Amino acid sequence: MKHSDKTFWKQYIANLQVDLAHAAYTKVERIWEDLDYTPILNKFYYIIEGEGFLTIDGQTYYPKPNELYLLPADGVQSYGTINDDTFGKYWCHFTAKIGELNLFQALETSRFIRIEQPEQWRNKFERLIDYSNSDKLTSRIHTNSVLLEIIADYIESCDKVKFNLKATPAFEKMNVVLQYIEAHLTDNLTVEELAQIAHFHPNYFIQLFKNFTGNSPIQYINRARLEKAKNLLTMTELNVSAIADAVGLEFSYFSRMFREHNGVSPTAYREFIPKD
DNA sequence: CAATAGCACGATCTTCCGTG
DNA sequence: CACGGAAGATCGTGCTATTG
Numbered sequence: 001m002k003h004s005d006k007t008f009w010k011q012y013i014a015n016l017q018v019d020l021a022h023a024a025y026t027k028v029e030r031i032w033e034d035l036d037y038t039p040i041l042n043k044f045y046y047i048i049e050g051e052g053f054l055t056i057d058g059q060t061y062y063p064k065p066n067e068l069y070l071l072p073a074d075g076v077q078s079y080g081t082i083n084d085d086t087f088g089k090y091w092c093h094f095t096a097k098i099g100e101l102n103l104f105q106a107l108e109t110s111r112f113i114r115i116e117q118p119e120q121w122r123n124k125f126e127r128l129i130d131y132s133n134s135d136k137l138t139s140r141i142h143t144n145s146v147l148l149e150i151i152a153d154y155i156e157s158c159d160k161v162k163f164n165l166k167a168t169p170a171f172e173k174m175n176v177v178l179q180y181i182e183a184h185l186t187d188n189l190t191v192e193e194l195a196q197i198a199h200f201h202p203n204y205f206i207q208l209f210k211n212f213t214g215n216s217p218i219q220y221i222n223r224a225r226l227e228k229a230k231n232l233l234t235m236t237e238l239n240v241s242a243i244a245d246a247v248g249l250e251f252s253y254f255s256r257m258f259r260e261h262n263g264v265s266p267t268a269y270r271e272f273i274p275k276d
Numbered sequence: 277c278a279a280t281a282g283c284a285c286g287a288t289c290t291t292c293c294g295t296g
Numbered sequence: 297c298a299c300g301g302a303a304g305a306t307c308g309t310g311c312t313a314t315t316g
Contacts, residue, residue: 190288191288191289192287202288202289203288203289203290203291206289206290207289207290210289216288216289217288217289218287218288218289239278240277240278240279241277241278251278251279252278252279252280252281255278255279255280256279256281259279259280265279266279267277267278
C-alpha cells in the first residue's frame with residue numbers, strides 16, 4: 001500500500017463510531033440455528049468450546065475453540081449446531097460505522113483469527129459484558145472503549161486487510177434509505193416511499209436495492225423487523241402482541257412470519273433461546 | 277393471550293423494452 | 297449506461313374464524 005493511502009485510511013478510520021447491542025457468554029441450545037439471513041449488526045463469536053458451523057457469504061466454516069469470528073453486517077449468513085456438543089462462546093452484536101458506511105464494508109478483513117492469548121481475550125469479553133450490564137454513569141463509555149479495543153486488536157491480528165471504498169451516487173442514496181428503514185421499522189414502510197427518498201422509480205429502485213443489500217426491500221425490512229423482535233423477546237417482558245406492534249406488523253402475520261424464519265413461535269423462542 | 281389456517285386483494289418483483 | 301414504464305406472475309398482508 002502506498003504511503004499516502006495509508007495516511008488517508010488512518011485518518012478516515014479515526015471517525016469510527018461504535019455501538020454495542022448485546023454481549024454475553026452462551027452455551028447455545030441444540031436448536032440454535034438460522035439460515036440464509038442478512039443481519040443488520042456485526043457480530044463477534046469467540047468460541048470457547050463445542051462444535052457447529054457458520055456460513056458467511058457462501059463460505060462455510062467449522063469454528064474451533066480459541067477462534068474469534070467476525071460476522072459482518074449485510075452479508076448473507078447461516079449458523080447452527082451439528083451435534084450435542086454445542087458451542088460455548090462469547091459473543092456480541094454491534095454497529096461500527098464511519099459516517100454512513102459500515103466499517104467492515106469499507107474494510108475487508110479475515111473472517112476469523114486464532115487467539116494466541118486466551119486469558120487476555122476472555123478478559124476483554126468479560127469486561128465488555130460487565131460494562132454493558134452495569135448502570136454506572138460511565139458504563140457506556142467503558143463499553144465503547146472495550147469494543148473499540150476488540151475491533152482494533154481484531155483488525156491488527158488479521159493477516160490481510162483490504163480497503164474498499166466505492167462512493168457512487170447510487171451507493172450514497174442507498175445508504176440514506178437503509179438509515180431511513182432502521183429509523184422507521186415501526187411504521188408501515190412501502191417500496192414507493194423508499195423509492196421516493198432515493199428519487200428513483202420503484203421498479204428500478206427495487207433492482208438497485210437488491211443489488212446493494214442482497215435482499216429485496218420488503219425482505220430486508222422484514223428481516224430487520226424479526227431481528228428487532230428477537231431482541232425484544234429476549235431483552236424485555238413485552239407480550240407478543242406488543243412486540244408485533246413494535247415492529248409494525250399485525251399479530252397473526254407476525255406470528256406466522258416469525259415461525260417461518262426461526263422455526264419456532266415467538267413464545268417458544270423466548271423460552272428456549274434466551275440469548276442469541 | 278397466543279398460535280395457526282384459509283382466503284382475497286393489493287403490493288411487490290421480475291422481465292423486457294424504450295429513450296437519451 | 298442510467299433510468300422510466302407496462303404487464304403479468306408472484307408474494308406479502310390483513311382479516312376472520314378456530315383452537316388451546
